[in-house]
Amino acid sequence: xxxxxxxxxxxxxxxxxxxxxxxxxxxxxxxxxxxxxxxxxxxxxxxxxxxxxxxxxxxxxxxxxxxxxxxxxxxxxxxxxxxxxxxxxxxxxxxxxxxxxxxxxxxxxxxxxxxxxxxxxxxxxxxxxxxxxxxxxxxxxxxxxxxxxxxxxxxxxxxxxxxxxxxxxxxxxxxxxxxxxxxxxxxxxxxxxxxxxxxxxxxxxxxxxxxxxxxxxxxxxxxxxxxxxxxxxxxxxxxxxxxxxxxxxxxxxxxxxxxxxxxxxxxxxxxxxxxxxxxxxxxxxxxxxxxxxxxxxxxxxxxxxxxxxxxxxxxxxxxxxxxxxxxxxxxxxxxxxxxxxxxxxxxxxxxxxxxxxxxxxxxxxxxxxxxxxxxxxxxxxxxxxxxxxxxxxxxxxxxxxxxxxxxxxxxxxxxxxxxxxxxxxxxxxxxxxxxxxxxxxxxxxxxxxxxxxxxxxxxxxxxxxxxxxxxxxxxxxxxxxxxxxxxxxxxxxxxxxxxxxxxxxxxxxxxxxxxxxxxxxxxxxxxxxxxxxxxxxxxxxxxxxxxxxxxxxxxxxxxxxxxxxxxxxxxxxxxxxxxxxxxxxxxxxxxxxx
Numbered sequence: 358x359x360x361x362x363x364x365x366x367x368x369x370x371x372x373x374x375x376x377x378x379x380x381x382x383x384x385x386x387x388x389x390x391x392x393x394x395x396x397x398x399x400x401x402x403x404x405x406x407x408x409x410x411x412x413x414x415x416x417x418x419x420x421x422x423x424x425x426x427x428x429x430x431x432x433x434x435x436x437x438x439x440x441x442x443x444x445x446x447x448x449x450x451x452x453x454x455x456x457x458x459x460x461x462x463x464x465x466x467x468x469x470x471x472x473x474x475x476x477x478x479x480x481x482x483x484x485x486x487x488x489x490x491x492x493x494x495x496x497x498x499x500x501x502x503x504x505x506x507x508x509x510x511x512x513x514x515x516x517x518x519x520x521x522x523x524x525x526x527x528x529x530x531x532x533x534x535x536x537x538x539x540x541x542x543x544x545x546x547x548x549x550x551x552x553x554x555x556x557x558x559x560x561x562x563x564x565x566x567x568x569x570x571x572x573x574x575x576x577x578x579x580x581x582x583x584x585x586x587x588x589x590x591x592x593x594x595x596x597x598x599x600x601x602x603x604x605x606x607x608x609x610x611x612x613x614x615x616x617x618x619x620x621x622x623x624x625x626x627x628x629x630x631x632x633x634x635x636x637x638x639x640x641x642x643x644x645x646x647x648x649x650x651x652x653x654x655x656x657x658x659x660x661x662x663x664x665x666x667x668x669x670x671x672x673x674x675x676x677x678x679x680x681x682x683x684x685x686x687x688x689x690x691x692x693x694x695x696x697x698x699x700x701x702x703x704x705x706x707x708x709x710x711x712x713x714x715x716x717x718x719x720x721x722x723x724x725x726x727x728x729x730x731x732x733x734x735x736x737x738x739x740x741x742x743x744x745x746x747x748x749x750x751x752x753x754x755x756x757x758x759x760x761x762x763x764x765x766x767x768x769x770x771x772x773x774x775x776x777x778x779x780x781x782x783x784x785x786x787x788x789x790x791x792x793x794x795x796x797x798x799x800x801x802x803x804x805x806x807x808x809x810x811x812x813x814x815x816x817x818x819x820x821x822x823x824x825x826x827x828x829x830x831x832x833x834x835x836x837x838x839x840x841x842x843x844x845x846x847x848x849x850x851x852x853x854x855x856x857x858x859x860x861x862x863x864x865x866x867x868x869x870x871x872x873x874x875x876x877x878x879x880x881x882x883x884x885x886x887x888x889x890x891x892x893x894x895x896x897x898x899x900x901x902x903x904x905x906x907x908x909x910x911x912x913x914x915x916x917x918x919x920x921x922x923x924x925x926x927x928x929x930x931x932x933x934x935x936x937x938x939x940x941x942x943x944x945x946x947x948x949x950x951x
Contacts, residue, residue, distance in 0.1 A: 419551055422544035427451060429477050429541065430590045434487035434497065437890060445580060446587035447570050455563045458549040459556060470549040474542030480590060481541070482534060483597065493884050495687030495894070500597055501604045502707045506690070513770055604708065611709050615702060615716045619936055621949025623719075625728045631910060631943040633730055633794075635902075636787070638875045639722060640799040641695055642857045643739075643771075644806065644850070645879030647681065647895040648888040650921060654844070655851030655887075660921060662855040666862040667919040670901065673866045678908050679899040679922040680915075682931040684881045687894050692746075694880035694896075694931065695800065696720075699750065701935030714749050721935045723751025724944070725796040734786050736761075736799040738778040739771070750798055756785065765823030766830040771802040774812035776860040777823050778802075783868050794872065804857045806884060808849035809834035811856055817867060843886045850887045858920070865901065875901040876938075897922050898934070910941045 430448040433439060454473065458466055486498035515523035552559040572578075574586035620628070649659045667677060685705040686693040696713060697704045699720040704710050725731045735747055735755030747755045758772040761781040768774065782799060803812055810833020815825055839845045865875055879896030882888045899920050902908055914937070917923040929937070940946075 419547060422547040425541065425544045426474075426477065426548060429481045431587060432481060432484050433589070434484040434593065435491050436488050442581050442583045446583065446585055446589075447566065447573065448587045448589065449570055450588070450590045452563060452566050452570055454545075455552055455559065455566075458552045459560055459563065463553070466549050466553065467546060470545040471542045474545030475538050477545070477590070478538040478541035480593060481537060484593070492886070493688045494690060495882075495885065497600070499600060499604060499706065501601055505707065604706075607706075608708050608712070611712055615713050615718050616949070618719055618949040619701075619946045620724065620939055620944060621719055622947040623724075623945055624947070625730075627943075627945040627947070628724045628728050629939065629942045629944055631941075632874065632907075633728075635872050635874045635904075635907070636794045636870075637725060637731065637796040638799060638873070638877075639699075639797070640801060640861060640875065640877040641691070641698075641880045642801050642854070642861070642877060643691060643804045643880060644883045645804060645854055645857070645896060646684075646882030646888060646892070647897065648882055648892055649851060649854045649879075650897060651924065652847070652888065654847040655854070658851045659854050659858075662858055663921040664919070666858060667921070669866060670862055670920075673869070674871075674903045675865060675869065675901050676903075676905070676908060676918070677899050677901040677920050678911060678914070678916040678918060679897055679920055680917065680926045681895045681922055681928040682878060682898050682934060683928060684879070684894045684896050684931050686881045688881060688884040688888075689806075691800075691880040696746075696749075697931045698878070698934055701932055703930070703932045714746050716749075718749075720750050721938060722796060722798050723749070724939060726751030726753070730793060731796040732791055732793050733796045734798075736778060736782045736786070736797060738763075738773050738775075739800055739802045739805075741772065752798065755798075756781075761785070763823045765826040768803065768810055768812055768826075768830055768833070769807055769836050770805045771812075773802075773823060774826055774860070775801040775803040775857050776812065776814060776817075776864075777820055777826070779860055779864040780817060780820050783864070787868060801857055801861065803860070804850070804853035806846075806850075807836040807840045808846060808853045809836045809839040811849060811853050814856065814859060814863070817863070847887050850883050862901075862920075869903070871903045873903065874907055875899075877901070895928055896931075914941075 427448060428444060430450050431444050431446055433443055457469060461469060483498060483500070486503075490496055490498045490503070511523055511527055514526055570586050573584070578585045649655050650663070670677065682698070684694045685697040685703055690707075693704050693706070693710060696702075696710055699722055700713050700718055701721070702709070702713055702718065704713060719727070722733065726733045733751055733753045735744075735750065735752040737744060737755050737757050738761065740755070740757040741759070742757075744755060744757065761773065761778065763773045763777060763781075765773065765777070778801065779799070782797070786797065787795060810830050812826060813829050815829075819825055834845075834849065839849050861875075861877060865873065869875070876898070878898035881896060882892055882894055885892070899922075900908065900911065900916075901920075915927055917926045
């Protein structure tokens with residue numbers, strides 16, 4: 358007789374068999390029986406004994422699966438569209454999916470359910486990526502080009518919030534992606550099985566839903582302005598496919614565009630002859646956008662700073678004219694703004710950027726190098742690795758974050774305060790005796806998000822190796838406190854722009870001379886959390902010089918006097934600046950046609 362049966366026939370007693378120790382013998386029946394019953398049998402017994410609980414659990418799982426699938430089918434791709442009314446619609450994809458599940462035999466049905474679940478999970482991930490890109494870059498995620506930006510996003514989180522937070526966030530996102538794909542597939546299988554088990558009722562329900570959807574679509578019925586009949590996922594899939602197609606077509610088309618250059622064959626002696634002998638400085642201020650000058654929150658402080666610095670420069674003999682450029686990027690990807698300004702081409706994605714960087718297209722800074730009348734240098738405090746782009750920009754050399762002797766703290770993403778970078782530019786390059794004037798490309802970083810902590814101006818002669826900023830950095834705001842609040846982000850962004858403008862113009866007062874010409878501008882607007890969901894892509898640009906002839910050359914541009922462009926000052930596309938600048942300062946067009 359099996360042991361289990363024999364044990365159950367023994368009387369219920371605590372005594373042991375003679376000669377057998379309690380440790381060596383079997384345990385009591387009440388203790389040993391559960392350990393020998395299989396999990397399947399225990400589950401079957403529980404189901405038999407608790408039919409109501411089983412039924413309720415099954416219904417709960419089915420309802421959750423349906424809610425997950427319907428929610429994914431209706432999920433918008435912008436944070437601002439996450440409203441309740443978006444999820445009260447009838448998705449046609451669900452009706453089609455039900456019809457397919459009812460028509461297929463078991464094995465094909467399960468296979469289709471798994472594949473469609475994974476596909477729906479992938480579309481959900483793309484919708485979340487779209488939300489992030491719209492929030493931070495003012496555009497949707499590009500399925501072909503934007504994967505390489507994700508490591509940059511991780512680096513930004515590490516610089517702003519710490520490496521531990523970045524690591525946890527990365528691992529968490531990977532787990533969530535795998536979990537979403539898995540759960541979505543299981544939910545689709547669950548729903549297909551429910552439909553198959555209740556085929557007659559499911560068929561009637563599917564036909565009814567089809568009739569309702571067609572009527573709602575044909576009549577244009579809406580709830581609070583939102584159509585009841587939805588094809589959200591099908592439409593999103595079509596948009597993604599079209600975006601991929603357009604991206605691939607754009608690559609070939611832009612390669613031809615980049616070969617055409619109005620000044621590509623201009624002889625060196627016919628490039629910028631009216632600026633010979635001038636020390637030229639082209640400077641980009643991070644995230645310096647129109648919002649800084651016109652938004653009700655940021656503008657009062659920034660405008661007061663621009664006006665004060667205009668007066669201070671005038672007292673030192675410098676004058677300025679300012680206008681607007683429409684940037685090729687928004688919220689980030691600063692290098693697209695830099696390359697658009699300098700190339701005269703519209704560089705609004707990573708593919709175009711790679712194409713132009715690999716070309717011999719004439720950049721504005723390279724035009725100065727081509728004349729052989731200037732030494733050229735780049736000051737790149739934000740560069741922390743090799744930078745092959747220096748060849749495109751025509752730079753004899755450049756100094757990155759590790760080549761300026763900085764021993765102070767980082768300010769979130771920014772490797773060093775702008776004031777320190779400018780002082781090192783003066784010591785290492787600008788102050789050196791040369792046989793030629795200097796053309797410099799300077800990329801400032803202190804106004805980079807998350808705008809916490811922000812450096813403060815210190816006496817120029819006390820900058821030293823940057824250690825003076827330790828106390829300022831420790832006393833500054835915590836990035837996590839600023840990132841979580843739109844009002845705080847707006848206020849701190851404005852302060853960061855004030856700091857960068859002050860550092861740059863004080864440097865000009867301190868070290869500029871009669872032959873110094875400064876061109877400075879923003880690379881893009883700040884993110885939507887600061888500039889708003891409907892902000893323009895305009896950035897301010899100023900040209901500053903002591904020599905009145907320099908500004909006289911651009912009188913026809915109708916720019917505003919001073920550092921603050923008027924609201925109605927001319928607005929050009931950023932890609933138009935190179936040719937207008939070269940023309941204004943005497944360059945003769947000799948087109949290259951590719």
